[in-house]
């Protein structure tokens with residue numbers, strides 16, 4: 001269903017800043033039997049709200065269609081995410097002096113990958129998640145987890161039982177909830193007067209600046225900035241008080257919110273930076289669509305020219321962002337030989353739209369394609385280290401954003417070079433100055 005009004009402030013003057021056309025559901029992997037049936041497609045476009053500065057997709061896909069995936073997503077599959085989570089818990093436990101009498105709630109807690117760190121420390125915690133497979137896994141490892149959606153209704157239930165939270169954690173979920181006002185109202189109801197909510201989400205400013213358009217898909221209803229979130233939280237009596245920029249997922253924010261205003265220097269500084277860029281004005285987004293088209297043309301040119309030379313190309317990572325990328329490239333079925341993915345639930349299926357077969361990562365070494373287009377570029381270092389044998393045998397990776405770049409077999413892997421904002425090596429536009437090559441010269 002196409003929206004006419006802003007999901008946050010109800011303004012009816014939304015301006016489309018990027019239109020990626022009609023796209024299949026990014027996570028709707030296909031079985032062999034489904035290949036003969038047409039796929040559902042929905043408009044994938046992002047609009048800016050001039051009244052409250054929130055970026056959002058224009059189409060709401062019904063949840064029963066959007067989340068009709070028959071494989072569970074387990075966060076514990078990613079070593080990088082596990083490390084990131086353990087460090088986050090360490091920081092929270094120290095900063096807020098959490099102990100046996102504290103109560104921590106995590107919204108969208110998946111398989112308990114983060115909360116298990118609180119359990120290990122003897123700190124009371126509760127997870128809430130709508131996916132039954134991961135919820136069962138979390139409870140099995142001793143992380144108390146409720147199978148439900150979070151919102152004002154569930155917060156009211158906990159509050160009525162006297163279970164108000166010292167800390168509420170919500171990682172990578174703030175972009176997914178259509179009724180964003182009810183969701184934020186839930187935080188306001190659940191927090192103790194001195195409590196804090198700590199939220200992580202992809203930072204839209206990094207998405208725009210580094211042209212990470214593939215992070216746009218129907219499940220991501222929102223693309224957040226401090227300017228877009230401030231009116232939303234203030235409306236529910238909550239204040240943005242601290243912020244930290246993180247390199248994870250192509251540039252994220254960790255935002256701390258509480259009931260009383262107490263803005264940190266870091267928050268003031270980033271807010272002022274956004275204001276100086278004009279992030280609250282539609283003109284800031286004027287060239288984004290042009291840059292996205294330029295990136296697509298450059299990447300398609302590189303891939304097509306290599307195929308014309310007889311090179312064989314596979315992909316890595318059958319993730320949602322990969323679906324947006326390959327379907328926007330639209331190079332045709334069978335252009336890519338296969339896509340490698342470590343998730344056994346995905347192997348044997350096909351990516352939507354372009355219908356690329358998903359195989360075990362061992363196939364990279366067995367088949368040794370010349371190039372691997374790295375669809376999950378946010379885990380570049382981790383994936384390329386795992387694929388050391390493929391690289392030693394002469395395989396090259398292609399990283400698509402912020403501009404197409406080839407990582408040849410001998411190039412060193414340094415995570416600070418692969419990270420995109422704010423820890424990216426500023427000396428190298430893509431971080432591959434040491435032995436890496438920009439894609440463009442290879443097109444000659």
Ligand SMILES: [Zn+2]
Pocket residue numbers: 006007008009010011049050051052053054
């Ligand atoms: Zn608005």
